[in-house]
Amino acid sequence: MTKILFVDDEFINRELFSINLSKTYNVITADDGPAALQVLEENPDIKVIFSDMRMPQMNGIDFVKEAKRKFQDLKCYILTGFDISTEIQQALNENLIVKYFRKPFNMNLIRSEIEKNI
Numbered sequence: 001m002t003k004i005l006f007v008d009d010e011f012i013n014r015e016l017f018s019i020n021l022s023k024t025y026n027v028i029t030a031d032d033g034p035a036a037l038q039v040l041e042e043n044p045d046i047k048v049i050f051s052d053m054r055m056p057q058m059n060g061i062d063f064v065k066e067a068k069r070k071f072q073d074l075k076c077y078i079l080t081g082f083d084i085s086t087e088i089q090q091a092l093n094e095n096l097i098v099k100y101f102r103k104p105f106n107m108n109l110i111r112s113e114i115e116k117n118i
Contacts, residue, residue, distance in 0.1 A: 001026045002118050003045055007036040007063060008052040008079070013103075017050070020107045025114070033058030033066070040067055046074070047118055050101075050110070053080040053088065061091050068096065075117045077110075079103055 003026045006017045014029040021027050028043060030036035032055050040046060049067060051060040058066075064076045076096065078088055081103040091097045099113060 002047055002114075003028060003043055004048045004050065004114070005030065005036060005039055005043075005046045006050045007031075007033065007055070007060070009055045010052070013052070013079075017105075021111070021114075024111075032056060033060075033063035036063060037066060040071060044071065046071075048114055049074055049076045051076065051078055053078050053082070053085075053100075059087075061087050061096070064091070064096055077101060077113065079105055 004021065005028050006014060007030045008014050009031050018027045018029060028039055030039050034057060049064065051063055053060040060078045068074055068076065075098050078097050078100040080088065080100060084100060088100050098117060101110065
């Protein structure tokens with residue numbers, strides 16, 4: 001079963017993501033970037049990451065940059081409750097992230113995106 005890491009500082013978002021995808025994927029969650037980096041160390045077979053953009057300690061792009069330094073083959077996505085920022089656009093242009101999704105997220109679109117990229 002494909003492992004997916006979902007990183008968000010909001011508990012309800014982690015729960016909704018897990019509930020919606022846990023029948024098809026092994027969903028692991030973390031509440032911030034540093035915790036997510038530890039999860040990656042413990043689960044190097046994670047293939048896909050969805051990360052909130054705005055989190056304490058480390059934003060989503062900074063987390064993805066750090067994660068991809070050690071695990072280059074990750075497919076990474078950013079979730080944001082805001083319009084696309086310059087930082088997110090730059091990450092898209094540099095192929096650091098595959099795509100970004102607006103919150104509230106549409107699980108059907110997320111499922112489709114995962115299937116295209118695993």
